[in-house]
Amino acid sequence: MPVPRRAGLALAIAGSAVAGTALPFTAYAESTASTESVASTESTVLHVDNGPRSNCSDSGSGTRERPFCTVQAAADVAGPGQTVQLAPGRRFTGQVTVRRSGEPGRPIVFQGAEPTVHAPDTSVGTRHWARGSAPAPHAFVFEGVHDVTVTGLRLDAPQEGVLVKDSTRIAVDHNDVEAGDPVRGGVRAFPAATPSVRITGAGSYVTVSRNRISAAPVSGVAVDAGTSGVVVTTNLITGGAGRGVLVTDAPGTIVVGNTFGRNCWSDLEFAGNSTGSVAENNILAKRPAPRCGGTPPTAVPLVVSAGSVRSTRVDYNTVVPWGPYAYSWGDTPFATPEAFRAVGQGASDNAVDPGFAADREDYTPAAVTGVTDAADPTALGTLATDLLGAEPADHPRFPGSTAWGYRDRGAIELQDPLRVRLSARHHPRTGHPLNARFAAGYTTGWAPGTATLDFGDGSAPRAVDPGYGFVDHDYPAAGTYTATLTAGGPTGPVRTSTARVTVGPAPIG
Structure with a gap:
């Protein structure tokens, strides 16, 4: 079933x-890690962008036109139900200490990439440091707060990348974490190694989910005494x-x-x-x-x-x-x-x-x-x-x-490894001025299946064999059409690929 x-x-x-x-933490982890739980209106989003053309200001309002320069500035004003949206591809050096809380069902969300895409290209923390520098110990610190989520980020630090202390209903979801090693490039920043993620103190209902945690020198995740x-x-x-x-x-x-x-x-x-x-x-x-x-x-x-x-x-x-x-x-x-x-x-x-x-x-x-x-x-x-x-x-x-x-x-x-792909181009030739040529292909998956190509003009779909090949089709009139290749079977998934093609009269040599 x-x-x-x-x-x-x-x-x-x-x-x-x-x-x-x-x-209740099980549902909390699922809902707070989804953009469905965050209102889509612009007023619920605080933008952070330290790019050279971002026009950022830590004394600004966090709008898209006037974003904060640092994550800490946004963290200091964010409230229940707000999302702190970090610009993609940026590196935010330093530690973020979260001192403000959300509410049950209305967490504060620190978000990088979309949570469903596990390839964070936005980072928080100190990834590299030179001799004599003072790298920030952590990427995120939560102490005495509740109802906060961090998602879609790369977190680097010489100590714990995420430190949760005396905090409740914290979700650490869909991040890449490589932290806890005080030595980088032969430079020692702190006396001892630590876990990558630590949950400590009298906190409760903390969820660590769907993260990639790598190369931890002590432990990937440490759950300490007093937590529940x-x-x-x-x-x-x-x-x-x-x-x-x-x-x-x-x-x-x-x-x-x-x-x-x-x-x-x-x-x-x-x-x-x-x-x-x-x-x-x-x-x-x-x-x-x-x-x-x-x-x-x-x-x-x-x-x-x-x-x-x-x-x-x-x-x-x-x-x-x-x-x-x-x-x-x-x-x-x-x-x-x-x-x-x-x-x-x-x-x-x-x-x-x-x-x-x-x-x-x-x-x-x-x-x-x-x-x-x-x-x-x-x-x-x-x-x-x-x-x-x-x-x-x-x-x-x-x-x-x-x-x-x-x-x-x-x-x-x-x-299921079933894959489909479709591309198209106008391919006029003698006697066929409205012809389009489709490159159509699909691989079979776990169960036997079939594939059909719908040309988007009301004509009957055409069966397509497994593999990769070309299909020609004459359209009844000039225009732009959307064709759809659909593959699947009765016991497996169904997948589609679409392609738009514009055909019109063309001189035939």
């Missing part, structure tokens, strides 16, 4: 709690010298649908007293990075301390170790998912190879039994879209995950 959009969210909100805490209701979902956390996610004395933390790879130490660790936590639908693939220098003695992908085992749930994960053990549960190591089931956990865990490309940093899994359509779509913290903004795709070769529908494990949902 297909999973409707936001079905996982509705299920999580309707009947679930962790450690006695209700879960934290969700880490649908992130790609790779290439770190330390751990992927470290949860310490933070009961009820949910870590769902993430992809881990090339981290030197544990991918996911619940330490201290982190009871009632959840680890589901993750891919923990310990493909070693060359700089790890061999297997560290405690490089167990999934670790749950003795103080965290009570009421904690581990299931539907794919755990591939590169050392002798895949799990540590209450200080007892287990080599395989089968052995791990002796403690009553991991009933649907496995150790299958997810099929990541070996020659590049591509963490899209292959079509693999045990990974494709093998997640729990009802897991707490599951979002409606994946890291790349794609909705779940039902692969016809695999049965649905559960009676509720289908989801892939990890942060990236495998998509």
Whole structure:
């Protein structure tokens, strides 16, 4: 049965709690990361642009014609329901300290690229620094605030790229984060390394979702003591010298649908007293990075301390170790998912190879039994879209995950490779002055399908074979037409491509 959009969210909100805490944060993460939640009127948007021709001023009003020069200036005046829109392609050096709060349902949103496009070209923080310079410690700091979202940005810093302290309903969504390393180019800016993202203090309902977090020297995400209701979902956390996610004395933390790879130490660790936590639908693939220098003695992908085992749930994960053990549960190591089931956990865990490309940093899994359509779509913290903004795709070769529908494990949902493309040009020739030539092509996807080309003039569509070729068509009258190539099948997606062409009388030689 297909999973409707936001079905996982509705299920999580309707009947679930962790450690006695209700879960409104799941819906919050989804809604605040969408432009649908932000009013489209110009008055709700504060523009920031430090370009040489931007006419910017930090004492201005933040209009498109007179934007702020710095993100901090906009942060100091932004209010509930407003979006701070950062100009594309700009680099904003320095730390942004958020001191103002939104309201439930009306967050303050700091936005770079559109949240559905995961290729941020707008950066905040200090990416490079020279000897003698004073780089800003963080990209964003939230302390004692609530209802704020940061999305669509590249975040660089020598300390935590995002530091959330004593704050509630904060969403960090669709960003690229590379932070926590105090040494760049041989220059040391701070004494010690830190996590890339840290949630600390007495905050609650913080969501870290759909981010690429790379090369973290300590951990990609650290959830510290005192926090509650934290969700880490649908992130790609790779290439770190330390751990992927470290949860310490933070009961009820949910870590769902993430992809881990090339981290030197544990991918996911619940330490201290982190009871009632959840680890589901993750891919923990310990493909070693060359700089790890061999297997560290405690490089167990999934670790749950003795103080965290009570009421904690581990299931539907794919755990591939590169050392002798895949799990540590209450200080007892287990080599395989089968052995791990002796403690009553991991009933649907496995150790299958997810099929990541070996020659590049591509963490899209292959079509693999045990990974494709093998997640729990009802897991707490599951979002409606994946890291790349794609909705779940039902692969016809695999049965649905559960009676509720289908989801892939990890942060990236495998998509049907069906592709279509169409272009056109006026192609008059003797006897055919209104002829157009179309270059039409499509690739077959997961299921058999057909393709048709509608010329946009009311004539019957023409069937198109798989591959790439040319189709000629005579139009009945001069004019501009929009043709549409449609490909798909009864059990797969339907995709289209359009092309406009203008035809008219032309001299024929």
